[in-house]
Amino acid sequence: MVSSDFSSPHRHFPIGVFDSGVGGLTVLRALRDRLPAESFVYLGDTARLPYGTKSPDSVRRYSLQASQFLVSRGIKCLVVACNTASAMALPLLRERLSPIPVIGVIEPGAAAGCGASRSGRIAVIATEGTVAGGAYQEAIARMRAGAQVQARACTLFVALAEEGWTEGEIAETVARRYLEDLFATPARAPDTLVLGCTHFPVLLGALRRVVGPEVTIVDSAATTAAAVAAELAELQLAASGIAPGRLTLMATDGAARFARVGSRFLGEPFAADDVELVDL
């Protein structure tokens, strides 16, 4: 619990949202839908993306730098909108940023998967780093006894999502190659597919066509937004009033590319001029 010394003067501060690049904009979109009165400051560490193929040490170092930068700008809460950073750096960030609350996307995503599954057979698709770290597997096992989790790295999905090739033959063929054998035997197939990377929601159509209509596909964006709302309420940090909050977008490299690719992820267009370039 954060003391009122922290909460009282900070409730009008923005919520910090951090990701390795543009993927976290899918989480930001859900946060803005859920919490329209809040202001947000989003930082995409585009100079060092992707995190998903990098080592835990590097991901922790980069995540800490990005988070401390957001703290220096004044935030009341940090959302780690990157599965890889959530998987590898959350304990470190919570320790170093205390008393600022830090919320990742793994626990909400795992909870959504457990809640959606009837059979307890849950598939998780993510980056190499997230899968190797085992955070989803552990979180699901903790939340649901007897769950059978299969985790698979789908590295190429990130490039497909960033290239904008989210529908059509190539997206479907790639999805089939990664997922087909997981869902090949109906009696043993997962009934739930957790999207363990914030890039993957834009591939929803292709994924749906590969896994069929019966599988529940969940991502952590909406449940993370709900978790943030609950945390702010408990800590008396929620913004009051009905005026819509402000949005500040920052990146560590390439504002033009961030705007071009990111607009698809945020679900609304923005320009390179809307992006503040920062140096970590």
Next chain:
Amino acid sequence: MVSSDFSSPHRHFPIGVFDSGVGGLTVLRALRDRLPAESFVYLGDTARLPYGTKSPDSVRRYSLQASQFLVSRGIKCLVVACNTASAMALPLLRERLSPIPVIGVIEPGAAAGCGASRSGRIAVIATEGTVAGGAYQEAIARMRAGAQVQARACTLFVALAEEGWTEGEIAETVARRYLEDLFATPARAPDTLVLGCTHFPVLLGALRRVVGPEVTIVDSAATTAAAVAAELAELQLAASGIAPGRLTLMATDGAARFARVGSRFLGEPFAADDVELVDL
């Protein structure tokens, strides 16, 4: 010309080879084939890859750090085995590393393309950064008056090459999507395709099936190796003797992944234990 004060004591030093990750290992392979008596020290900046989607300023800063690190280890010559870094950082590196000779892959690749083309219609495929920077287009125009160059960013090729999906339906479909219209009209089609990214040679089979048997496909690895050999001879920096040189492999992150993915690019297996992790 470098003075003999530089060349004499340095001829037994290794050649430094720098890339953003594993792609430059295709160039290292050609260098070792061409110059078996030379020793090499290779640095892949895997902590900050890919360079191909990053801004010129970031690529220049990263390239300079990596190059200065190699110089601090003692090298007689630097090969920039990354097209993006060659396109964006070569003048800076030559200025800062003087009197150490610095050789990039763009000029040799452009020369190979100009030499191979009969019609003067040349296609270049590369990363977003290399295409946007225009270095290939400028080098070819300078080397061959009247050349018609079409450059195209093929971002997904990098992910395909790293995933090892270099043959088969997906590689061919992606190659077709990027290249089909360039080669659709025989009367206007390029007769030469320059692979302007060191990742792309591993996709040669798929590329060949898309562009057909008549198009000459060139990459800069062999011509870069020839350029390095000529430079060393002119500067009296070539290693003497017939004993095979040594190979040192270094990366800035993820030795296990570097070894697993890199073995395909080097064309011979090596293990994570063979890779020295360094911090820039």
